[in-house]
Structure formats: C-alpha cells, structure tokens
Amino acid sequence: MQAVERYSTGAIILHWLIALLLAGEIALGFAMPKDASGFAEYQLHKSIGITILALSLVRLGWRVTHPRPASLEGGATGVLAGAVHLGFYVFMIAMPLTGWALVSTDPLDVPTILYGVVPLPHLPLGEGLNNLAKNAHEWLAWGGVALFVLHVAGALRHHFLLNDNLLARMTFDGKAGRALGAGGAIVAVGLITLFSVGGDAPEESTRPEQAEVALADARVVGEASGDVKDDESEVETPVEEEATPTEDVDEAEAEPETAAAEPSSWAIQPGGSLRFTATNSGAALNGSFANWSGDIAMDPEAPQSAEITIRVDLASATLGDATQDNMLRGGDFFDTASFPQAVWRSTAVRRVSGNRYEADGTLSLKGVSRSQRITFTLQGSGNRRSVQGSATIDRNAFSVGTGSSAEGLAGAVEVSFAFDATS
Ligand code: HEM
Ligand code: HEM
CATH class of the missing domain: 1.20.950 (Fumarate Reductase Cytochrome B subunit)
Known part of the structure; x- marks a missing residue:
C-alpha cells in the first residue's frame, strides 16, 4: 500500500x-x-x-x-x-x-x-x-x-x-492512533447509551403510579366542585391530606430522610404571568389569564415530596379583544358559567437536572380531569426563586373549542408561566 x-x-x-x-x-x-x-x-x-x-x-x-x-x-x-x-x-x-x-x-x-x-x-x-x-x-x-x-x-x-x-x-496512524480511535469509539458508545437510557427511564418508571394517583385525584376534584359522581366514602382519604407522605413515596423513592422532611411553602408574588398561545389557521393567538393563584409546598432539593396546586379563574382569560374574550367565556370554549375554575394539582414532581424540573399532575378543566405534565426551571436561591415553565395542553381532550368558531384552531395550546415566589 x-x-x-x-x-x-x-x-x-x-x-x-x-x-x-x-x-x-x-x-x-x-x-x-x-x-x-x-x-x-x-x-x-x-x-x-x-x-x-x-x-x-x-x-x-x-x-x-x-x-x-x-x-x-x-x-x-x-x-x-x-x-x-x-x-x-x-x-x-x-x-x-x-x-x-x-x-x-x-x-x-x-x-x-x-x-x-x-x-x-x-x-x-x-x-x-x-x-x-x-x-x-x-x-x-x-x-x-x-x-x-x-x-x-x-x-x-x-x-x-x-x-x-x-x-x-x-x-490516526500507528498504535497510538488505533488506541485513540478505540478509546473514542468506547466513549461514543457510552455516551449514546447514557443519552438513550437517561431519556427513557424516568418516564417509564413513573407511569403506572402516576395514572393511579391521577385517577384518585380526578375523583377528589369532581367532589370539590360539587360535581358528585359517586359517594363512596373511601374517596375522602386522598393523597392531599397526607402531611407525612412516607408510605406513598417510599415505593418510588429510596430516600426516606428527604421524603420525610416537610417541604417549605412558597408564596406566589404579584407581577407574574400565565399566558397561552393557540394557533389559528397558522397564525398565533396570544392570550393570558389575569387571575390565578396557587399553593406550593416544595423543597427544591427534594422535589419528590412537593405538593403544588394552581387555580385559574377562567373568566379572566383575555386575548385583548372584547368579542373574542366573550367567546372564550362561552359554551364552545371555557363555559365559565358552569366551570369557573381550572385546577392543576401535582402528583409527581422530579428534578430533570440542575435547576430544571418536571411535574406530572392532574388538570381539571371544564368537567374533565386528565393527567397533564408541566416543566419548569427555578432560578435564584434561599427564600426567593423565579419560576418559569410551560405545558402543552390538548384542548380537545377538555372540549375547549367545539363549535364552528374553533375551526382552524390547532389542538395543542401552549401555556407558559413566570413568577417569583418567596418562602
Ligand atoms: C455527519 C457526519 C460527517 C461530517 C459532517 C463530515 C464532514 C467532513 C468534511 C467537512 C470533510 C472535509 C474535511 C476538510 O477538508 O476540511 C470530511 C472529510 C472526510 N470524511 Fe467526513 N464527515 C462525516 C462523516 C464521515 C464518515 C461516516 C466517514 C467514513 C465513512 C467519513 C470519511 C471522511 C474521509 C475519508 C474524509 C477525507 C476525504 C479526503 O481526503 O478528501 N466522514 N468529512
Ligand atoms: C448542528 C446542530 C443541530 C442539528 C443537526 C439539529 C437538528 C434538528 C432536527 C433534525 C430537528 C427536527 C426537525 C423537525 O422535526 O421539524 C430539530 C428541531 C429543533 N431544533 Fe435543532 N438541531 C441543531 C441545533 C439546534 C440548536 C443550536 C437549537 C437551539 C438553540 C435547536 C433547536 C431546535 C428546536 C427548538 C427544534 C424543534 C422545532 C419544532 O418545534 O419543530 N437545534 N433540530
């Protein structure tokens, strides 16, 4: 050669x-x-x-x-x-x-x-x-x-x-070259394995449990809003009453000390935003909710014990145009006369990496309760954090946007939020 x-x-x-x-x-x-x-x-x-x-x-x-x-x-x-x-x-x-x-x-x-x-x-x-x-x-x-x-x-x-x-x-040339090449190949295979395992494992392991809790939650929400579908008293014992969630959590998490610690409560500060973007025939429709509130109990270092509830006053939705806002409140969209509030309640919160978190939960909107994931980041330290996050909601699953006025409206609605919280 x-x-x-x-x-x-x-x-x-x-x-x-x-x-x-x-x-x-x-x-x-x-x-x-x-x-x-x-x-x-x-x-x-x-x-x-x-x-x-x-x-x-x-x-x-x-x-x-x-x-x-x-x-x-x-x-x-x-x-x-x-x-x-x-x-x-x-x-x-x-x-x-x-x-x-x-x-x-x-x-x-x-x-x-x-x-x-x-x-x-x-x-x-x-x-x-x-x-x-x-x-x-x-x-x-x-x-x-x-x-x-x-x-x-x-x-x-x-x-x-x-x-x-x-x-x-x-x-590369010679022995050293081949060693470098082999080393590179091993690192490559290692990295690919790491990426693929890292991407899938957490989702799979939380699914069944998450579905179960979501079901229990759905029944509780139904009751709280007066929409009583059954009156078995066992529904009264749900997840949210649990001050020390040891029993529920230790199947999934092997960290008893952190799970037992009481997570601190955070107060949402004024000035935050809750926005949504829907796409109508290719054009973005940007709106926001003026009134919403939440209860957050979370230790950022041990998110698995977090309990988060967010309530949204649906009648406060605005697209910046009175006609469209009226339509949003009407029966084809939120039907705020019958369903004034949407509630999202966490079921499983975990840290994805660094300051990024993923929270599975149940969204109750217009009489329907379904599991809904939210992702967010926390910036800052000590007793003040800035929270930013987003979720993609399938509006059809909640029958939001049903009539001819919703023709051309994409099914996925992007929701984003940003606020400061202090503990
Ligand atoms: C996404 C993957 C790849 C990219 C972006 C890429 C890009 C390039 C570029 C830009 C050059 C020109 C280098 C220069 O003159 O500065 C080059 C050369 C070369 N690449 Fe790739 N490459 C890729 C994958 C591969 C693979 C899989 C092979 C082998 C099957 C390969 C074999 C070579 C060889 C032999 C040369 C030297 C060609 C010559 O001597 O003229 N590359 N590559
Ligand atoms: C060489 C670098 C990159 C490659 C080869 C790459 C490749 C791709 C591919 C193949 C897709 C899927 C396209 C589709 O399904 O429509 C994608 C989507 C995306 N990429 Fe990249 N990407 C690169 C860098 C980046 C960077 C630097 C950013 C941002 C900082 C970025 C942000 C995104 C986003 C946000 C999407 C989703 C777009 C959507 O919503 O359809 N990418 N990229």
Missing part, C-alpha cells in the same frame, strides 16, 4: 467528534416529542447544538490555518467531493444558528440553559421570523442527511472500488 498523506491530528479529532455529535443531534431532533413533555430533550438538543456550533467554528479556524493533504481526485467527482465538504461546513454552522434563531423568536419565550448551567441569551430577532427559522432548520436537517449519504457513499466508493486508501487520510 502506498504511504498515506493524512489530515492533521486536530482535523481528524474534530472530524469524528463533530460527525458523532451531528449524527446524534439529528436523531434527537427528529425523535424528541414536540411538546412540553420533551422539555429535557429540547434542552439537551439545544446544548449539543451550541456545542457543535463552537466546535465547527474551531474546525473552520483549523481548516484555514492548517494545510490539508492534496485532493486524491480531480474531475467531476473531485468537484462533487469538494462541494459536499463545503456544504458540510455551511450545514455545521447554519444548522445551530437557525435552531438558535427559532428558539429566540418563539412566542413562548422558553429559556435555554446549556447543560443546566450556562444560560443562552436569545438572538435579537423578531417573532415574525419564527416560521422561517423553523422551516430552515427542518429543511437544512434533510440537506444534512443528503450530504451525509453522498459523503459516506463517496468514502465507501474510494475504499472498496478505487481501493486508494482514502479512509486512512481521516484516521
């Missing part, structure tokens, strides 16, 4: 590191649930995406300052290979930038905290660019997949058909 002229060590490390991250990032992008239940996956996706951006800028700098081996091939295929490489550089930088643009212009204004540690500021772009950024992000992803197919096909063609040892140019 002829002597191989290789890429520099830095170029090889960056090539494979970025290739690995990109493959995982595209898969995660397509796989993550596109609602608030995917909050943790979104945050991970954004963190890896910004890491790819940083590494790609380093790689671009490296490419400009370090010589690369002369091309093996001229002619049309040589030009195609060059075009694919150039396309990859554009992709590696444009992809994270469009992702960053799409979260910066999202009306929901969800904060990004990279790896749960570093807050990522929004880019100064208007909400009007949201759709463009979203489409660009999706189409670029498909463009990346096409480049990948061409690139790998080219590499395999060289390896198997032309037999010109091109692959060796992008691999």
Whole structure:
C-alpha cells in the first residue's frame, strides 16, 4: 500500500467528534416529542447544538490555518467531493444558528440553559421570523442527511472500488492512533447509551403510579366542585391530606430522610404571568389569564415530596379583544358559567437536572380531569426563586373549542408561566 498523506491530528479529532455529535443531534431532533413533555430533550438538543456550533467554528479556524493533504481526485467527482465538504461546513454552522434563531423568536419565550448551567441569551430577532427559522432548520436537517449519504457513499466508493486508501487520510496512524480511535469509539458508545437510557427511564418508571394517583385525584376534584359522581366514602382519604407522605413515596423513592422532611411553602408574588398561545389557521393567538393563584409546598432539593396546586379563574382569560374574550367565556370554549375554575394539582414532581424540573399532575378543566405534565426551571436561591415553565395542553381532550368558531384552531395550546415566589 502506498504511504498515506493524512489530515492533521486536530482535523481528524474534530472530524469524528463533530460527525458523532451531528449524527446524534439529528436523531434527537427528529425523535424528541414536540411538546412540553420533551422539555429535557429540547434542552439537551439545544446544548449539543451550541456545542457543535463552537466546535465547527474551531474546525473552520483549523481548516484555514492548517494545510490539508492534496485532493486524491480531480474531475467531476473531485468537484462533487469538494462541494459536499463545503456544504458540510455551511450545514455545521447554519444548522445551530437557525435552531438558535427559532428558539429566540418563539412566542413562548422558553429559556435555554446549556447543560443546566450556562444560560443562552436569545438572538435579537423578531417573532415574525419564527416560521422561517423553523422551516430552515427542518429543511437544512434533510440537506444534512443528503450530504451525509453522498459523503459516506463517496468514502465507501474510494475504499472498496478505487481501493486508494482514502479512509486512512481521516484516521490516526500507528498504535497510538488505533488506541485513540478505540478509546473514542468506547466513549461514543457510552455516551449514546447514557443519552438513550437517561431519556427513557424516568418516564417509564413513573407511569403506572402516576395514572393511579391521577385517577384518585380526578375523583377528589369532581367532589370539590360539587360535581358528585359517586359517594363512596373511601374517596375522602386522598393523597392531599397526607402531611407525612412516607408510605406513598417510599415505593418510588429510596430516600426516606428527604421524603420525610416537610417541604417549605412558597408564596406566589404579584407581577407574574400565565399566558397561552393557540394557533389559528397558522397564525398565533396570544392570550393570558389575569387571575390565578396557587399553593406550593416544595423543597427544591427534594422535589419528590412537593405538593403544588394552581387555580385559574377562567373568566379572566383575555386575548385583548372584547368579542373574542366573550367567546372564550362561552359554551364552545371555557363555559365559565358552569366551570369557573381550572385546577392543576401535582402528583409527581422530579428534578430533570440542575435547576430544571418536571411535574406530572392532574388538570381539571371544564368537567374533565386528565393527567397533564408541566416543566419548569427555578432560578435564584434561599427564600426567593423565579419560576418559569410551560405545558402543552390538548384542548380537545377538555372540549375547549367545539363549535364552528374553533375551526382552524390547532389542538395543542401552549401555556407558559413566570413568577417569583418567596418562602
Ligand atoms: C455527519 C457526519 C460527517 C461530517 C459532517 C463530515 C464532514 C467532513 C468534511 C467537512 C470533510 C472535509 C474535511 C476538510 O477538508 O476540511 C470530511 C472529510 C472526510 N470524511 Fe467526513 N464527515 C462525516 C462523516 C464521515 C464518515 C461516516 C466517514 C467514513 C465513512 C467519513 C470519511 C471522511 C474521509 C475519508 C474524509 C477525507 C476525504 C479526503 O481526503 O478528501 N466522514 N468529512
Ligand atoms: C448542528 C446542530 C443541530 C442539528 C443537526 C439539529 C437538528 C434538528 C432536527 C433534525 C430537528 C427536527 C426537525 C423537525 O422535526 O421539524 C430539530 C428541531 C429543533 N431544533 Fe435543532 N438541531 C441543531 C441545533 C439546534 C440548536 C443550536 C437549537 C437551539 C438553540 C435547536 C433547536 C431546535 C428546536 C427548538 C427544534 C424543534 C422545532 C419544532 O418545534 O419543530 N437545534 N433540530
């Protein structure tokens, strides 16, 4: 075999590191649930995406300052290979930038905290660019997949058909090189396993228990609102009466000391917001609730013992237009005369990582009680915290928006909240 002229060590490390991250990032992008239940996956996706951006800028700098081996091939295929490489550089930088643009212009204004540690500021772009950024992000992803197919096909063609040892140019030389490659592969497999296990395990383990508690809760809520469907007295013993939740909690959590500790109560401070966004024939309808309140008992260090209840005065919903607000109060929407209040009560709260939490609970709205997940972050320390969070609600499940006036209205309604709380 002829002597191989290789890429520099830095170029090889960056090539494979970025290739690995990109493959995982595209898969995660397509796989993550596109609602608030995917909050943790979104945050991970954004963190890896910004890491790819940083590494790609380093790689671009490296490419400009370090010589690369002369091309093996001229002619049309040589030009195609060059075009694919150039396309990859554009992709590696444009992809994270469009992702960053799409979260910066999202009306929901969800904060990004990279790896749960570093807050990522929004880019100064208007909400009007949201759709463009979203489409660009999706189409670029498909463009990346096409480049990948061409690139790998080219590499395999060289390896198997032309037999010109091109692959060796992008691999390390000798024993040390093979050890580095093997080490990299082990780290890669470890990381992929970690991501996939980390993503699925908590959800699965809480499902059955959560469904049970949600059922019990649904009956309690029905009673409290005078909507008595049954009068068995065992319903009187529910979860919320429990001051020391040891029995309920210790099946799921193996931390008796933290579970037994009384979580502190937090008072919601004035000035917070509770907003909702619905999409009507593609256009965003932004509204808010003026009156809502809540009881929060939670130790941020031991969220499993938290008990949170939020009550929303539905008649205080406003879209900023008197006609539409009247419609919201009417029978097709909230029917506030019969169902003045929506109540969300937590059933299982857990920390996703750092200051990010996920809370399963039961939402009772317009006579229907269903499980509903909320995600939120806590900023600050001591006895004052800033809470920001969101949820995606399936309005059809609660029969909100039934008549012809709701035609064109998307089923998913995004709800976001932000407030300060003190203990
Ligand atoms: C998403 C994944 C990948 C990306 C983004 C990517 C990107 C790139 C880029 C931009 C170059 C040009 C390097 C430069 O001149 O600066 C390159 C070269 C190369 N890549 Fe990849 N690559 C990926 C995956 C792969 C895979 C899976 C293989 C092997 C099957 C591979 C094999 C090679 C080889 C052999 C070269 C050197 C080509 C030459 O000597 O002209 N790449 N890659
Ligand atoms: C190279 C880096 C990246 C790659 C390869 C990538 C890939 C993807 C893919 C394949 C999707 C699914 C598209 C769809 O189903 O419509 C997606 C969605 C998304 N990405 Fe990225 N992404 C990257 C970086 C980022 C960054 C840096 C951010 C934000 C800071 C971001 C935010 C998002 C969001 C919010 C969505 C969901 C969009 C929606 O609601 O449809 N991405 N990404």
